[in-house]
Each structure stands twice: as C-alpha cells, then as structure tokens.
Amino acid sequence: MDKYKLIDEEIKKYNNIVIARHVRPDLDALGSQLALKYSLSLKYPDKNILAVGATSSVFNFLPKLDKEKIDDNTLLIVLDNPNFSRIDVADYSKYTKIIKIDHHPLIDTFSDVELIETNKSSTCEVLYDLFKALDYPFDSEIASYLIYGMITDTGRFLFSLGENLLVKANDLITTYDLDMKKIYQNIYLRSLKDVKFEGYIINNFNITKNNMASIIIEEDKLNLYDVDQAVSGNVINNFTNIKELLVWSIATYDKNKKTYKISVRSRGPIVNKVCEMFNGGGHPLASGAVIEEKEEIEKLFNLLDKECERYKYENN
C-alpha cells in the first residue's frame, strides 16, 4: 500500500487523534498542524481531533491550540519534526500509535508509520500533496494555514521551490481567494526593537577570511534590546544574500534552559552535519544546535569556518 493510503488507514482506525509538532514552533509547524486538524475534522466529523503544544504570542493571528488529552486508544501524528527530544507533547509513551510526517532529513526514528519527503519545501507542501491524493477537504482557512508554511519555510519562495511548489501555492491562493496582503502582514510585520537588535548583530558579527560570520548573544544584550531568545532565530534569515557572508551563525543564551541555542544559515557549504555533532541538525543550508558549555560554541564556529574554507577551495 502506498504511504498516503497507509496513513489514511491508520487515521480511520482511531477516534482520538492528537496532532503535535516540534517545540518552539514556526509557521510551517503550526500551519501544517492546523491544516491537518481542520481538514481531518471536516473529513471525519465524529472523531476527536486535537492540535496541541505551546505556542508564542507572535502567532496570535492563528486559532488557539487544544489541551492535550490522551485516552486508552489515541493516535499521535507528529509533524515537521525529525528529533525525538523536540516533540511538543506531555507524555509520548502514552500514545497507542505514532505517525510522523516531515520534510526534514531523518534524524530519529520514533514512529510506526513514517512519511518523509525531503524533496519538498515544507511540511505544508507534504500535506498539500497528501490531501490531494486522499481527497481530504480544503477550505479557505485550511488553504491559508498551508500557504503560511510554504511561504515561510522557503523565505517567500526564495530558498527552495521544490517540484511545482508555485503551482501548488497558486492553486491555494486562487481557488480559495486568499487575502495575501493580510497573510503577508501577519507574517512580516515587525517591531522596531527587533530591527534594532538585527542592527546590533550585523554590526558585531565576527567575520573570518573564509566568510564565516558568527556572534554570541548573552542575556545582557537581549535585555538591552528588550527581545527574547526566539528573536535571534527569526532575524537570522534576513542575512541571506550578503556577499561577504557564506555561512552565518548566531548563538543565543536561553536563560530558562541554561543553554546556548545556535542557528546556522548557509549560501553553499553544508552545515547540518556539523550541527549534528552538537546536539542539533536540520536542513543542509539551514540548521541549528544546542550547546551547554560556552567553549563548545567556538569549536562549532571553527568547524563551520572549515566548511567555508573547503567550499571556497572546491568552488573557485
């Protein structure tokens, strides 16, 4: 049986379904989660379908998430998440069966059924194809959730277009008459303090001769600019297409977890293999890591610098 049908067969068997995704969600995680919840709710109106996890106030244009409830026989669907440790549920072990749907390269195997399509731009694109194949319902709300993930995971259709992504996006936008002005405002309207913080980063990057840029942000700088740790992870995507930067990385202190969260982006050198050595991973050109000891951060930066050196050597 093909993967899509296998997933539908499992969904049919369960009355209680919980849909989860990675911690600290982005709009692909939340968009895919909400799209799946609402499409399944239309297709199977008698099932109890919950979308769970903690979210952030920056996404308050989206509907509220549900409180996690696990009965004896509950199916868990994990979206947009390759790491076992990053599933945003209270108790993973209480679920009867687990399905994973993702577009990240495989890191941990934690599900009974797995649909991984790394050739696709976003989990929202994976779901678009799955909904079409299984004839799951769309409406304008579901279409808008899918478009959020497609837009943001591709940097507004800049980083990757996948197969026919623009055709799929156009289908959602025109068939469901999406208000793109409002959708873009929801995604891109920013506060001045975030932009000032971005200015601090660009002014203080340490840039090597191999074009590797890095900075460590301690708590005092977050306080000075009145931003939280999550802002680093958002502003990093704005440094794309700067001629002097080949790889750029921001390490930000997370006072709650007492760790440094590292975000890495690249215009060419492969960075996810290096990140995997430091409790992280991700896409070849967009990755992250988590480091406890500050000395380790320099090791990671040095390895990224080596990747830049090699890339420049191989491509000149």
Ligand SMILES: [Mn+2]
């Ligand atoms: Mn994603």
